[in-house]
Amino acid sequence: MPRKPIVGGNWKCNPDKTEKLDSLISNYDSEKIDTSKCDVYVCPSPLHVSYCMGKFKEGVMVTPQNCNIKGCGAFTGEMAVEQMKDMGITNVLIGHSERRGEFGLMAYDTNETLATKLKYILDSGLNCIFCIGEKLSIREQGIEAVMKECAAQLEDVKGMLDPARVVIAYEPVWSIGTGVTASPEQAQETHKAIREWIAKECSAETAAAIRIQYGGSANAKNAPDLSACPDVDGFLVGGASLKPEFKDIVAAISAAKKA
C-alpha cells in the first residue's frame, strides 16, 4: 500500500507578533494547498496554538511542538495532552533537535523522556511526529555512525512505532536552518537505512507502512529532487514554512508520490 505523503511546517518561536498570524495562515489556504493527496500539519509556537485552532482550512492539522510527560496538574510552564485533546488537537510533535539540546539551548529532552512522552501521547489517543537526527560530527563519520545514532534515538520507542499513529521526521542537525540540505542521495540512503532498521527491530509491515519525513533546509527548489527518493515520504519544514513557497513543497511531494 502506498504511503500518503505528509508535510509539516514548524514555525518554531515565530512570528513575533500575533497580527502576522493571519497572513501566515493564508499561505495554507485550501485554494493553495491540496490536502487530498498529502497530509499537512503546522506547528505554531505554544502561545499561538489557541489562536490558530479552527483558522486553517480543512485538513491542515495544528500540531504543538511539545507536550509534558504526564498530564495536567502542578507542572508550571508545561502543556498537557489532555488540554490538547480538549481543544480538538489530534497530533503532537516531539524530539526536535532544538529541544534535544542543539543550537545552544539546554537539553529539555532525552531519548528516555521522549519515550515516556510518546507512550503518554499514544495512550491518550493522539498521534505523534517523532523527530530524530544526527549532528555534523556523526555525519562526518559516515552512514554507519549516522545509523547507529538514529537507532539509539529510536531504540526506546521501537515498540510504539504504529504507522497509523507515528510519523518519523529524520532531521540531520547540520542541515536545520543552515541552508545546507542533505543531498537526495544522502537522504535516500539514510531513510532506507532507518526503514531497514525498523524492519529488523519491529516488523517488515511496520517498516513498509511507516512514513519518514525529511527535515533540514527543505524548500521549493530542492523539494522535487528529494521527493523523488523512494523512502522520503514528506518534509518537516522550518524556515520555508513561514513563506508562500510552502505550498510548492506540498505540491512537489504530492506530484512525486501520486499513484
Ligand code: PEP
Ligand atoms: C526544522 O526546524 O524542523 C527545520 C527543518 O528547519 P529548516 O527547514 O529551517 O532547516
